[in-house]
Amino acid sequence: MLQLRELEVAYEESTVIRDISLKVKKGQVVCIMGRNGVGKSTLIKAVIGLLKAKKGSIHFQDKNVTKTSPDKRAKSGMGYVPQGRDIFPYLTVYENLLMGLEGRKNANKKIDNIIYEYFPVLREMKNRKGGDLSGGQQQQLAIARALVAEPDFLLLDEPAEGIQPNIVQAIQNVIIDLKKEGSTSMLLVEQNFDFAQTVGDYFYVVNKGTIVYEGESLIETEVSRYLSV
Numbered sequence: 175m176l177q178l179r180e181l182e183v184a185y186e187e188s189t190v191i192r193d194i195s196l197k198v199k200k201g202q203v204v205c206i207m208g209r210n211g212v213g214k215s216t217l218i219k220a221v222i223g224l225l226k227a228k229k230g231s232i233h234f235q236d237k238n239v240t241k242t243s244p245d246k247r248a249k250s251g252m253g254y255v256p257q258g259r260d261i262f263p264y265l266t267v268y269e270n271l272l273m274g275l276e277g278r279k280n281a282n283k284k285i286d287n288i289i290y291e292y293f294p295v296l297r298e299m300k301n302r303k304g305g306d307l308s309g310g311q312q313q314q315l316a317i318a319r320a321l322v323a324e325p326d327f328l329l330l331d332e333p334a335e336g337i338q339p340n341i342v343q344a345i346q347n348v349i350i351d352l353k354k355e356g357s358t359s360m361l362l363v364e365q366n367f368d369f370a371q372t373v374g375d376y377f378y379v380v381n382k383g384t385i386v387y388e389g390e391s392l393i394e395t396e397v398s399r400y401l402s403v
């Protein structure tokens with residue numbers, strides 16, 4: 175589904191991602207972990223195309239997309255939920271969800287009921303302005319808006335950050351449901367050890383822009399020194 179080969183990403187002269195190679199197979203949830211500032215968001219932004227690769231390549235569904243625009247990557251099936259719930263505060267919940275339809279590949283321009291089944295609070299708040307929602311509700315809206323586009327592959331940047339436990343649980347359940355369905359693969363940035371362990375199939379730990387650990391399980395004794403503050 176997704177393959178990064180020897181990827182390097184920089185902000186002008188400052189290289190943040192060095193020589194990262196990783197894979198996400200179809201139906202898998204792959205977690206990227208690591209302390210604040212190690213380059214996790216930079217990596218995700220390079221995958222969606224908001225930042226350019228300085229070296230290396232990005233293959234998505236067997237095509238080389240290293241130089242493809244973010245727009246085209248989205249149209250080819252990538253969804254992105256940025257860190258910090260980037261919703262439209264002056265649009266209603268419903269209007270925010272409609273924006274998600276733009277990214278859909280097929281011609282069916284209707285919001286599927288499943289979105290409200292995943293996040294019932296969005297049905298209740300359909301006509302409220304996005305900016306009036308709580309942080310946790312905004313996070314649910316941001317994820318729902320990405321799901322409206324029916325992505326084959328979803329990039330999630332710290333969906334559980336700063337959110338109350340019951341909403342973290344709801345988001346966790348949606349990820350598990352999507353996994354069971356098997357049609358959406360995910361690359362998830364997460365610092366919450368329990369969350370990552372519950373939803374993840376494969377784990378990469380990043381430190382100073384490179385991968386320092388990878389495996390099918392998170393062995394706390396091996397990874398905690400890269401995660402603790």
Ligand SMILES: Nc1ncnc2c1ncn2[C@@H]1O[C@H](COP(=O)(O)OP(=O)(O)OP(=O)(O)O)[C@@H](O)[C@H]1O
Binds near residue numbers: 188190210211213217
């Ligand atoms: N626009 C930018 N210009 C220059 N440097 C940046 C920019 N954005 C991030 N950086 C730097 O790149 C490094 C990696 O940042 P990044 O946001 O990718 O880390 P992160 O692992 O996602 O951390 P966090 O969990 O705090 O978001 C940091 O040193 C940061 O200061």
